[in-house]
Amino acid sequence: MRAVGAILISLVLTTAVIGNAYYQKKQFYPSVVYITKSNPSMAVIYLQAFILVILMGKLMRKVFFGQLRAAEFEHLMERSWYAVTETCLAFTVFRDDFSPKFIALFTLLLFLKSFHWLAEDRVDYMERSPVISWLFHIRVLSLLLMLGFLDTHFVCHAYQSTVTKGASVQLVFGFEYAILLTIIVNILIKYALHTVDLNSENPWENKAVFLLYTELVMGFFKVLLYLAFVVIMVRIYTLPLFALRPMYYTMRAFKKAFNDVILSRRAIHNMNTLYPDATPEELAAADNVCIICREEMVTASKKLPCNHIFHTSCLRSWFQRQQTCPTCRLNILRTPTAPSHAPPPQPAAAPAAGGAAGPAPAGVAPPGLGMAPIPPGVNPFQPFGGPGPIWHMWQQAAAAAGQRAGDQQQQQQQPRQQQQQSSGSGSGGQSTSASGSGANAPSNQAGGASGGGAQPPQQPGTSTGSNVPVFCPFPFLPFMPPPPMPPANFAGLSLEELQRMEGHARENVEARLQCLRNIQLLLDASVTMMHQYSMVVQSTARMPPPSSPPQASTSANNTSSEPVPKPSVTPAETRHKFEKGDNLEGAAGPSINTTTTPTTTTTETGNSEASPVNDETREQQEIRRRRLQKFAQTSQTTE
Amino acid sequence: MAGSALRRLMAEYKQLTLNPPEGIIAGPINEENFFEWEALITGPEGTCFEGGVFPAKLIFPPDYPLSPPKMQFTCEMFHPNIYADGRVCISILHAPGDDPMGYESSAERWSPVQSVEKILLSVVSMLAEPNDESGANVDAAKMWREDRAEFNRIAERIVRKTLGIPTP
Numbered sequence: 001m002r003a004v005g006a007i008l009i010s011l012v013l014t015t016a017v018i019g020n021a022y023y024q025k026k027q028f029y030p031s032v033v034y035i036t037k038s039n040p041s042m043a044v045i046y047l048q049a050f051i052l053v054i055l056m057g058k059l060m061r062k063v064f065f066g067q068l069r070a071a072e073f074e075h076l077m078e079r080s081w082y083a084v085t086e087t088c089l090a091f092t093v094f095r096d097d098f099s100p101k102f103i104a105l106f107t108l109l110l111f112l113k114s115f116h117w118l119a120e121d122r123v124d125y126m127e128r129s130p131v132i133s134w135l136f137h138i139r140v141l142s143l144l145l146m147l148g149f150l151d152t153h154f155v156c157h158a159y160q161s162t163v164t165k166g167a168s169v170q171l172v173f174g175f176e177y178a179i180l181l182t183i184i185v186n187i188l189i190k191y192a193l194h195t196v197d198l199n200s201e202n203p204w205e206n207k208a209v210f211l212l213y214t215e216l217v218m219g220f221f222k223v224l225l226y227l228a229f230v231v232i233m234v235r236i237y238t239l240p241l242f243a244l245r246p247m248y249y250t251m252r253a254f255k256k257a258f259n260d261v262i263l264s265r266r267a268i269h270n271m272n273t274l275y276p277d278a279t280p281e282e283l284a285a286a287d288n289v290c291i292i293c294r295e296e297m298v299t300a301s302k303k304l305p306c307n308h309i310f311h312t313s314c315l316r317s318w319f320q321r322q323q324t325c326p327t328c329r330l331n332i333l334r335t336p337t338a339p340s341h342a343p344p345p346q347p348a349a350a351p352a353a354g355g356a357a358g359p360a361p362a363g364v365a366p367p368g369l370g371m372a373p374i375p376p377g378v379n380p381f382q383p384f385g386g387p388g389p390i391w392h393m394w395q396q397a398a399a400a401a402g403q404r405a406g407d408q409q410q411q412q413q414q415p416r417q418q419q420q421q422s423s424g425s426g427s428g429g430q431s432t433s434a435s436g437s438g439a440n441a442p443s444n445q446a447g448g449a450s451g452g453g454a455q456p457p458q459q460p461g462t463s464t465g466s467n468v469p470v471f472c473p474f475p476f477l478p479f480m481p482p483p484p485m486p487p488a489n490f491a492g493l494s495l496e497e498l499q500r501m502e503g504h505a506r507e508n509v510e511a512r513l514q515c516l517r518n519i520q521l522l523l524d525a526s527v528t529m530m531h532q533y534s535m536v537v538q539s540t541a542r543m544p545p546p547s548s549p550p551q552a553s554t555s556a557n558n559t560s561s562e563p564v565p566k567p568s569v570t571p572a573e574t575r576h577k578f579e580k581g582d583n584l585e586g587a588a589g590p591s592i593n594t595t596t597t598p599t600t601t602t603t604e605t606g607n608s609e610a611s612p613v614n615d616e617t618r619e620q621q622e623i624r625r626r627r628l629q630k631f632a633q634t635s636q637t638t639e
Numbered sequence: 640m641a642g643s644a645l646r647r648l649m650a651e652y653k654q655l656t657l658n659p660p661e662g663i664i665a666g667p668i669n670e671e672n673f674f675e676w677e678a679l680i681t682g683p684e685g686t687c688f689e690g691g692v693f694p695a696k697l698i699f700p701p702d703y704p705l706s707p708p709k710m711q712f713t714c715e716m717f718h719p720n721i722y723a724d725g726r727v728c729i730s731i732l733h734a735p736g737d738d739p740m741g742y743e744s745s746a747e748r749w750s751p752v753q754s755v756e757k758i759l760l761s762v763v764s765m766l767a768e769p770n771d772e773s774g775a776n777v778d779a780a781k782m783w784r785e786d787r788a789e790f791n792r793i794a795e796r797i798v799r800k801t802l803g804i805p806t807p
């Protein structure tokens with residue numbers, strides 16, 4: 001209402017002024033001269049012009065934007081406030097040029113600026129709304145074209161004016177419009193990217209990367225423009241205070257874009273080198289829903305060391321922010337690396353390991369050693385200079401080995417029965433005094449190899465990294481070399497080795513450390529082996545052949561006699577534990593209980609053999625069970 | 640194809656509509672903009688906020704779910720973990736590394752695993768059990784510790800206010 005009143009009053013005043021002038025002078029030119037000579041009349045005319053400009057702005061806003069959203073309006077107000085103060089600062093530099101024309105030009109600049117901001121917000125809005133109409137496209141495109149044309153025109157005008165008449169306030173306008181032009185280009189690129197994305201059938205994974213690079217390049221141009229402007233202004237006039245704040249923000253944005261690009265490159269690099277692609281089997285075994293975007297994983301997924309699987313593109317954008325697993329927060333930075341101050345010099349320690357473990361690993365160790373000393377900082381996700389490439393190969397091979405291990409176990413069922421005692425102690429518990437002289441059982445090698453790949457990251461604090469030379473042979477010779485099997489008591493050690501471990505000199509301590517480390521490595525290996533087994537069992541349990549699960553379970557059982565079965569708790573088992581009394585033990589499949597005795601395992605196999613027909617009902621029960629669990633949790637938290 | 644943030648928000652909205660948790664309603668203010676939601680939270684039973692229906696606003700960042708949304712009650716609130724202007728201060732709404740209060744463990748922090756539903760459920764349990772170590776509203780935290788009767792009285796007044804019942 002007040003706005004309408006102001007418009008009316010100004011209109012009445014203007015009419016009065018013009019009418020009065022014409023009444024007094026009766027002719028056009030004398031009237032104009034009369035008005036321009038009279039200050040009150042001029043004030044009224046200026047007011048009228050100002051109101052006309054505002055009305056014009058409102059009209060254009062209606063045409064190009066329709067109703068402004070609340071957020072857009074707030075944004076606009078905030079930025080206008082800064083722009084007005086900066087314009088006033090600019091006036092102080094050019095007080096000699098001060099004239100109505102000058103003010104009009106600045107007002108026009110402000111107006112165009114606000115339209116640029118609104119256009120920016122509008123194009124960003126494209127990502128937020130599911131309904132983008134044709135009207136939206138027409139409006140945005142025509143607005144961008146118009147603004148681009150105006151910007152170019154003013155830049156050219158300012159350039160010609162400066163060339164012909166020398167430096168003036170036109171310098172500021174030229175520069176401001178040049179900045180606005182970069183903004184328009186930036187918005188146009190964003191608009192094009194969004195439009196392509198909106199019209200594509202599938203999610204466009206690389207859009208984020210394109211946006212990052214656009215931001216970087218445009219930021220770079222803007223920084224260059226600002227620097228040039230400040231240099232020119234300082235040489236001709238004085239330090240342009242009014243340009244400092246936007247310049248600071250531009251530089252900050254550029255720095256951020258630069259950091260983002262670097263982080264994104266690192267994330268991509270790490271994902272390509274460190275983490276294996278998830279296989280279809282793994283996808284089927286897992287939930288198959290990417291926890292980041294809540295969509296099914298059909299293509300391009302990566303598996304982290306903690307066995308959580310995500311879309312490659314989702315993981316990349318997350319790693320740009322944080323280097324942790326989104327689900328379990330495992331710090332992937334710290335995972336497969338050794339502490340930087342790992343004391344024992346490897347060459348000295350290797351013979352000890354070789355002596356204890358048999359000749360094969362020692363023989364293959366040198367290539368690993370040669371690759372290990374990657375200079376720190378080469379791999380940005382591993383600040384301690386960990387063995388990145390080795391880790392990668394190791395994991396890939398381990399995934400394959402895990403598959404084969406499952407098959408091999410089927411053939412080795414018979415020998416295993418006799419070797420149960422020895423192999424169990426061999427892989428699981430060198431730290432105890434069990435008489436594990438049968439440690440070279442082939443089944444164990446397979447187990448060690450398959451286990452070696454996946455798991456050490458689960459113990460971020462341990463020094464698994466230093467074990468890499470011992471472990472890395474597996475990728476090349478998955479089953480041939482026996483894993484290092486130090487004898488369980490001192491009988492297997494030669495006198496020389498024993499002597500090396502006695503005493504208090506540095507090398508003695510190192511030898512002891514090495515021995516302990518081997519033990520730890522083997523413990524880790526058995527833990528991972530358990531895990532691998534349960535994974536294999538899980539995947540095989542879903543398929544018809546009923547013979548493989550019990551074997552895997554028994555083999556897992558061999559090793560679990562030692563106090564290490566913690567990570568072998570598979571998701572299925574966890575669920576199982578939570579839902580005891582749900583009366584669904586049999587339906588949960590044979591994979592769940594790795595610690596049962598062989599007899600119970602066979603009974604469970606019997607169950608699974610009897611019930612393959614019920615697969616579908618089992619699935620439904622599973623879903624129902626999860627729902628119930630969720631509801632129980634929900635009501636718990638609500639209470 | 641819409642952006643991934645939008646698709647996830649739409650999926651969450653669908654999920655919340657099909658399977659709403661008890662005592663919570665949430666959805667976009669305007670279905671043309673999925674990045675601004677409103678939520679209605681009923682006060683948990685057996686607490687001083689019982690019976691109240693508290694409106695709140697959720698603003699999602701463009702990179703959701705990589706960054707957490709912001710949540711702000713749009714009614715008057717008096718609670719140790721809610722700022723005077725209604726902003727909610729709980730750990731699930733903070734990314735790790737951004738810790739205004741310095742008391743939160745990173746395990747409860749924001750990560751893409753979390754969701755609108757989990758946020759709202761956390762807010763409900765926050766209403767039931769304030770964390771008086773957080774200093775979002777120091778007066779409320781102090782009163783919660785030292786003068787529970789007065790705190791309950793204020794809470795009751797707020798509950799009445801949200802229901803439009805005049806305070807006696």
Ligand SMILES: [Zn+2]
Nearest residue numbers: 290293311314
């Ligand atoms: Zn995803």
Ligand SMILES: [Zn+2]
Nearest residue numbers: 306308325328
């Ligand atoms: Zn994880």
